[in-house]
Each structure stands twice: as structure tokens, then as C-alpha cells.
Amino acid sequence: MYDVTIVGGGPAGAIAAHRAAKAGLSVLVLEKAKYPRDKPCGGGVSQKALSVIGKIDKELVERELFGARIFLSDHRNFTEILDDRIAITTMRRNLDHWLIKRAEAAGAVVRDCEGVTDLHVSKDYAEVVTSGNRYRSRIVIGSDGVNSTVARKSGIRKRWDDGIGICLEAEVELGETLVEECVGTEIAEFYFVGDWGYGWVFPKSDRISIGVGGWKTEIHEPKRFFERFAGDVSRQKGIDIKSRIRRVNSYRIPAGGFDRRIVGDRVLLAGDAAGFVDPFLGEGMYYAMKSGEIAADTVVDAARDDRFSEEYLQRYVMRCEEEFNYDLRSALKFANVVYGHQNLFLKILERDRRLFREYLRVVRGDRTYTDFNRWCIMRSPVTLARLVI
Ligand SMILES: Cc1cc2nc3c(=O)[nH]c(=O)nc-3n(C[C@H](O)[C@H](O)[C@H](O)COP(=O)(O)OP(=O)(O)OC[C@H]3O[C@@H](n4cnc5c(N)ncnc54)[C@H](O)[C@@H]3O)c2cc1C
DSSP, X not given: OEEEEEEOOSHHHHHXXXXXXXXXXXXXXXXXXXXXXXXXXXOEEEHHHHHHHOSOOGGGOSEEEOEEEEEOTTSOEEEEEOSSOOEEEXXXXXXXXXXXXXXXXXXXXXXXXXXXXXXXXXXXXXXXXXXXXXXXXXXXXXXXXXXXXXXXXXXXXXXXXXXXXXXXXXXXXXXXXXHHHHTOSSEEEEEOOSSSEEEXXXXXXXXXXXXXXXXXXXXXXXXXXXXXXXXXXXXXXXSOOXXXXXXXXXXXXXXXXXXXXXXXXXXXXOGGGGTOOOTTTOXXXXXXXXXXXXXXXXXXXXXXXXXXXXXXXXXXXXXXXXXXXXXXXXXXXXXXXXXXXHHHHHHHHHHOHHHHHXXXXXXXXXXXXXXXXXXXXXXXXXXXXXXXX
């Protein structure tokens, strides 16, 4: 019997496995796909996410981002750049593989091509079922993404009730020179094209990630929405991006900031499985990794105390609340205000560059949304004056 079975070896699972193995627990990771595997993602890793990872292999860094360019619906745009690095871009295939290998080196047993199909929790252990095997452990971390089997089979959540988004993304090979002409080397682009979401272009070494995302209820024909966006970007750049797209990946994304159950007896959910994603920006990797880290610490405590009840595991809920989940609620408030008054918000951002810079500091991790919301209220007379002038 293992101390902990981690279902799903993405960023949440890999960070949890590394930390729990380093703390001396026996750890089993079960991953449905075969490594290295792709995950639909822009591959933007914020500075705050990098601080959870710690030292990272330089080879994983495709580009370093210091700023953002915002496009308005009439194609006008404005840019802000910070002195400090805000994020890097990476290929998820490489990052996730590197993270899981690091966990393996720390002692975790990793089995890929082993998807979990069922889960039984008894008084003395939790048992997960895969196509060919059954594994018992004292506790299970469900880090199996937005379509979490662990959430469903444990009865923690049968389906998502609210706050579900959808994103479509493509990696387009352009070659280094065209990438630099298209976006530049140190900037991510954001296009506010729909009412409740945005499009992005992120530079990688020899390709770009281009995508759109928004609330599922607001995007009625996602594929056409994406195609229109890719066509617009092609025209705007004078580069035929659209015809170079080989494959478009579509994936759900759970917006954070909602009240959701994330623990049961002998089970914890982390990352997308728990719904931990910034509801404004769609950033999920930081929250996946941070919750994976907290899940591992909680499991270490639970193993020491030999207590695995839902009641005991409330300490995980509380720590997530303190570390980032309260702030995700502030992010949701921010998202509702901004997407409800998008044109006004963009006008403000264009005229009040200090506000734009402070928001970039939120993405970097220097400020929380809670802080930022308060700061925006205090600053509103200045912002208003700039708008009027
Ligand atoms: C198009 C798109 C673009 C995005 N861009 C960004 C971005 O630029 N930056 C950012 O920070 N976030 C981004 N996100 C969000 C980010 O991708 C997720 O929040 C993040 O991957 C969550 O990590 P995770 O470990 O919780 O889940 P995942 O990365 O989804 O990993 C879950 C793992 O579990 C495995 N699995 C699933 N079911 C089972 C099963 N039954 N048994 C075993 N294994 C299973 C999967 O194969 C997968 O490896 C984006 C999301 C989308 C959809």
C-alpha cells in the first residue's frame, strides 16, 4: 500500500508528487497519457508559478516576457513593459515531462498510460482502479484536470455547475525571425474581441501560441470564433497565420472564485480538478502547482497523524483559501466588472498606464487581486480625471 496515489501527472500532480516524495512518503503517480504528452495551453508561466517550481532547466524557457500589448476591437493597440520579468513561455509537453521526471528522481513511482477509471474509499484505505490494475493507498490526490474522474467517482463533484470556460489554441510554426516580426521577443499580446473573454498571441522560440477563451455560455460557435480571430490576426500582422495552422485544440477551463467542495474522506482535489484558475486571465498553472504543494503538505500531516477524514482535510481547504483562493474571489469580482464594462475598462487602461503597469504586477505575483481592487478604488478619482481629460 502506498501512502498517497496521485491521479494525473500535470503540473498539480507533478509538484505534489515531488514534494510528498521528498518528505519521505511512498508516492504513486498514475497518468492516463504517455509522456511526453501535450496539453492545450498557451504555455505562459508567470513569475509566481516559477517561484513554486524553483530552479528550472533553461532549455524549457522559450521566451522571457516583460510586457503586454493590448489590442482594441478597432485594432488600435498600446503596450506596457516592466523592468522585471513577468513570465516565460514554454512548451507544456516539455515542462510537464521535466516536472514529472523531477518527481520520479525524488522517489515517486510514475506509471503513464494508466488512466484511473474508478475509485473506492473504505475505512482503512482508498483504492483506485485502472484498466489493468488496482492500487491501494492511505489517501488520493485527484489532480486529473478539468474532467476529473476522481472528483466524480469520489462523489465530491458530479459536474461543473458554474464558471466553466472554453479555450481554443493552436501552435503555429513561423520560424524565429517571423515570430520576432509578428509579436516581438518579450511581449504577449491580448486581443479583446468578444464580450466575455479574449484572444492571445504568445511568442515561443520558433512558433506562436494563438488562442481564444471565454465563458462557455458566451461563446456559441467556438471554432468559428477562433477562425475569425486567426483571420483577423493574419490580416493585422500581414502574415498568413491562418493557413499555417495544422491543428486547433479545444479544452474546457474551470474559472476559480466559486464555492466548491474539494475534499472528501481520503481524497483531495488539486489544480483544474478543484477549479483553481484565474477567472479573468485564465492562468491555471500557478494555482495548480500551489495547490499541489499544499496538498502534499496536507498529506504529510495526515500520514503523520494517521487521520484522513473529510473533517481533518478541511485544513487543506483553509490553506488554499489563505494562500490564493480568497484572492481568486477578488479576481472573479474584477473579471465581472471588467467583462461587464469591457470598452470602458480598455479606455481606462489606455489612458491610465499606471493602472496597466500595476495589473502586470498582479500577473507577476507582486500584488494580489485583493490589493489591486482596493488600489483601483482609491485611484478612481485620478482614473476618472484621465478619462475626462
Ligand atoms: C487553451 C488553454 C490555454 C491555457 N493557457 C494557459 C497559460 O498560458 N498559462 C497558464 O498558467 N494556464 C493556462 N491554461 C490553464 C492550464 O493549462 C491549466 O490550469 C493547468 O494545466 C492545470 O494543471 P493540472 O495539473 O491541474 O491539470 P492538467 O494540466 O490538465 O493535467 C491533468 C493530467 O491528468 C491526466 N488525467 C486526466 N484524467 C486522468 C485519469 N482518469 N487517470 C489518470 N490521469 C488522468 C491528464 O492526462 C493530464 O496529464 C490554459 C488552458 C487552456 C485550456
